[in-house]
Amino acid sequence: MAITRDEVAHLARLSRIELTDAELDHLAPQLDQIITAVAQVQEVAAEGIPPTSHATGLVNVFRDDEPVPCLTPAQALDQAPAVELGRFRVPRILGTED
């Protein structure tokens, strides 16, 4: 098996998607099939072949350190699901405070 149901459940959690059991049942075998197929890339002899992350060959594309007008707070908050005191209101955050 290329990937187990548990691994799929773990990846879904990592990706913040609350998959139902039915979805997991359905998705796991599909992913198993897909991963087996895409694993084909490992057949390719690629010793010493550099990976390509950018196809254009461009380097050093920069901007000057000059300010440009930005959004107004109203625009920024316009479609927020919840707003309070000029900020985005979000449900309580668990986890470490940095």
Add this chain to the structure above:
Amino acid sequence: MITDRYSPVIGLETHVELGTRTKMFCGCTTEFNRDHNGQVCPVCLGLPGSLPVANKKAIEYTIKIGLALHCSIASWCRFARKNYFYPDMPKNFQISQYDEPLCSDGYLDVVVAGSTVRVGIERVHLEEDTGKSLHIGGATGRIHGADYSLVDYNRAGIPLVEIVTKPVDGTGELAPLVARAYVTELRDLLRTLDVSDVRMEEGSLRCDVNTSLSPVGSSVWGTRTETKNVNSLRSVERAVRSEMERQALVLDGGGRVIQETRHFHEDTGTTTSGRSKEEAQDYRYFPEPDLVPIAPPAEWVEEIRASLPELPSARRTRLQAEWGLSDLDMAALHNADALDLVDATVAAGASPADARKWWLGELARRANEASVELAALAITPSQVAVVAGLVAAGTLNDRLARDVIDGVLAGEGSPDEVVAARGLAVVSDSAALTAAVDEAILADPDAVASIRAGRTGAIGVLVGAVMKATRGKADAATVRSLIEQRLG
């Protein structure tokens, strides 16, 4: 002592907010804005469809920092995405650098207790800052127990340089001081480079400290913990010390140190465990496809190198030689954070000795009393130079000079204005002085007798009487010699 049984290894991770005019990947201003979410745009808000474009100045500053830390500058490197979910991160990934930092493999020398410790620098890389959350409903405004949070993205996207040291071992009981000295020296360096205003209290310089202990003689390093919320130089020292103590206790008791993130508390000077993670974070780093690689041309790097100002350590060496100071004297200046002040005072005309005397003496005392930093006192180096000059010229004696300083600190004006207003000039009119001396002699025949009998210490009594009579406005040395003259 802990360090009889255990060898500490420390490491520091510092984040520096760069002082560029705009954010790292967009043209939003970085200047303080009173409106929440008033300095955001589609890019730093991470709106669907937005794309980052790298700020050239931020890259220049990062290379500058790397060069000042004796690092190698990458000839080709990329940004990478660090993927994790958190509401203060608009894209739920942070654009950072992973295995290709812009600068790597350097060092920073720090002097602690008279010896030099070379702190290795692993890497210096560039990334973007997150937004800020306000936690509502909890007891102390902290995250635990909060009901909900309010997020402001003004800070999101501000350029951040991360500087990571190599592990520093062999410091023994000095570990806490080394940690503090490193952050201090780094801060001074960054300030000299003018790339950030490096204020720990304001968050433009943030420090995480890693600490581990291993049994003396063991070649295996212990488990390290990471301590966050270290917001001042003093806290750096205290955090390391506290962790060393805590870990020693655990190990002494036969326990295991857990690898975790801990939170430093200013009030208690101790650390508590952060939320322990069930699983280590997998950030799934991969090269950032929306940004093309950085390949700084050699000429540009050399241009930046040529533009480096005199670095703090070089400056200290030069000044120590110029001023003829011992290592100890120099260290005293450095530890008191008085170097810049003394240097400026000398530049304003005072002698190094005088400048040091005032800043490390009277002014340090005042600063301590008022619980402020030396630099925060309401007197400038040039003003101190003026006061020193007045003393050298004989217009003031030490006692009067202190009064003048009082006046300046109290906001009464410049030294000259205070002297005039308070009438603090030394009495140098010899007739008046002679008269005062004669009076004192007449008033204290016992002292006179002692002096004549060879107990010259008694002169001091008469000097004191004259000083009292002139309300301190005489020059003590002059008074003494007058007395000697009078009594033969």
Add this chain to the structure above:
Amino acid sequence: MSELTRLTAADMSERLRARDISAAELTEAHLDRIEAVDGKLHAFLHVAADKARAQARDIDARRSQQENLPPLAGVPVAVKDVFATVGMPTTCGSRILEGWHPPYDATITRRLKDNGAIILGKTNMDEFAMGSSTENSAFGPSRNPWDLAKIPGGSSGGSSAAVAGYEAPLAIGTDTGGSIRQPAAVCGIVGTKPTYGGSSRYGVVAFASSLDTPGPFGRTVLDAALLHEAMSGHDPMDSTSVDAPVPPVVEAARQADVSGMRIGVVTDLSGEGYQPGVMARFTEAVELLEHLGAKITELSCPHFKYALPAYYLIAPSECSSNLARFDGMRYGLRVGDDGTRDAEQVMRLTREEGFGPEVKRRIVLGAYALSSGYYDAYYGKAQQVRTLIIRDFEAAFGQVDVLVSPVTPTTAFGIGERADDPMAMYLADLCTIPSDLAGNAAISVPCGLADEDGLPVGLQVMAPAMADDRLYRVGAAAEAALTDRWGQPILSGAKGLDA
């Protein structure tokens, strides 16, 4: 149907310039057409009738002031719902962005407006550009004007159906694995994937950042060229944007001469799984090009067979990261925030409800390919394969000026036919993916109807990066000769909407 909607964009441009027709009447004709057929086609998710009319009035006013206007001024265009458009919703075919109105325009949206094009509305697409049929749209599939029971292709199926159904003469889409070319092929129209970086991605909601390429649809090669030119060019807001002049595509489309051109047939893009009728029309098209003076060779690009697996590692990896921002915190759908749940739980519920199955599939696949321990064997390996494919292209283009192949192995399949078989669906991209991985330019030009089902077949022409003009030269030559042979434009055979 008004004969105005039957015109090519080039003709419309000419007649507008000559003040023979007005932008207002042209716009009205298209809005009428949409009204009449979109109930069946479902090409549009949003029709911006009032805005379009206002834009048209403005163009007419300016033209009457003798103002010299760009070629596309007054010409209607449909925009795939992946482009940010101020004042119009931008859903990307997803529930998670239902109702979202961006506060900014994509650069290309800006350019269309600056060129005076009339934006009729936003077209349907597979959710977040993932799919080959529009069946992954949260708002229902679009249909093929040739046969309403067939898919119009994807992910830019709505744009393709709109143009093939005469609802707009021009449309824009995005091509990541074939999402412009495949819909164009199965709908019998022209669609181009420009050189990657040749058209700005700023404001284009990202699926796979290193592959996404905005591009044009038109009923003719010249029409596509006109739009290609208007929408392309360097953009300082996009770091991956190429800073070079747009290749002379319009000129090449008008020139249409292939004599002396060296054309390579990619032998690896044929064989099992390819519908005989598709291969027949393709082979004939190649013979035709030879007849027109091109020199044909056969060559092999041996790593092309790894393009599909490499793509289905790279694209999901990038998308798993690109789609992380959809968490209900700042915009879009938020589910489950009743005061009892924490942020993480709300994110999970929001994404569960907001994303469709294909999107979830690819996000999880991407997370897998990037996870520590698997990165080297999957994502890392795929990027190496990508290098090898680029080298295959370089070697091939050392011998020929362009490469040709079918666009997709079959004609339009039935709606529902592959919906439950992701891997079968992925095979539609077999021929188109290599160009996306390499960042090269490629076009789909109609080359006939398959005997088995009478449905359109597309000829794919591929050119090196920044040589987009070659596509139009070859495409226009083939189009002219084929139209000549057929005696009428291929689209007149599209009977799906006659009823």
